[in-house]
Amino acid sequence: MATNIGMMDAAYFVGRTEILAWINSSLQLSLSKVEEACSGAVHCQLMDAAHPGIVPMHKVNFDAKTEYDMIQNYKVLQDVFNKLKITKHIEVSKLVKGRPLDNLEFMQWMKKYCDSVSGGGHHNYNPAERRESCKGGKDVSRKSAPTQPTRGSTGAPKHHSTRRGDPSSAHSAAPPVKTSKPPSATPNVSVYDQQITELKLTMDSLEKERDFYFAKLRDIEILCQSPNIANLPIIDAIQRILYAAEEDPSIVEEAQAMLLNQEKQGVSLTPISEGVEEESKVKFDSQKRKSIINLEVDLAASNTLSPRQRVSDASDVHCSGSPLMTY
Known part of the structure; x- marks a missing residue:
């Protein structure tokens, strides 16, 4: 049995269309997306189809909407894995989020395992009858009932024909989409990048200009x-x-x-120069008065000297060898 399948196995290269066709034909469902099976109920019934009677279907909830109810389904699935000694790890936290890639990978493993057990077919297995004991199973069977007759007789061949025809249709339809999207997307991205760069440069220049004029106004304010x-x-x-x-x-x-x-009113608006001139005149007059007073004090002091003091002063000058003395 294929309990451990490597990531490079051919099972992980099966497309979504083939996976959905296999699920709908095996369980008589009408799923349009692989992630619609994220509740775990579909996985439980697939294991029930591969090993009839091993899954307690009355514990499976096809009407699970919350993560709590979904986790209960995965607990049932884990119990089945433990009974069959399957070592495959179930990443419940990722599967219940409904992520397409995670659910696709796990469903690819389920298909590989079920094909290895039953040889690709589930004989004498009635999926609708087995779902009747499940919660919400009758509603699921009722929704998929209109498509059951076509699937019973000609549904499977149609799936196989569409599966075989998908590559040709995909090759014919996919290239126009792939060639049309990149030319329309890449110029838009480059244009947006260019516009963002221009806006950033404009914003930087405006900020510099604002700071410049603000500094000027601040200098004027300080001067005032x-x-x-x-x-x-x-x-x-x-x-x-x-x-x-x-x-x-x-x-x-x-x-x-x-x-x-x-x-x-006759008020001078610029009295700065006049005030400076007046201050300079006052300073000059005060210096002039000080010099006149000093001269008068010196003259008065010389007149009050005694004859002896004058002779001593003259002798001091003579002894000092001053060049101003003549002999």
């Missing part, structure tokens, strides 16, 4: 806050424009009106 010019009317007008909450052209007009009013 310096104590030398903070009280000037023109500074008030500039700050009024800087701190405006909304873009309003009337703010500029109001600032200009403020400056015009100050000019009419």
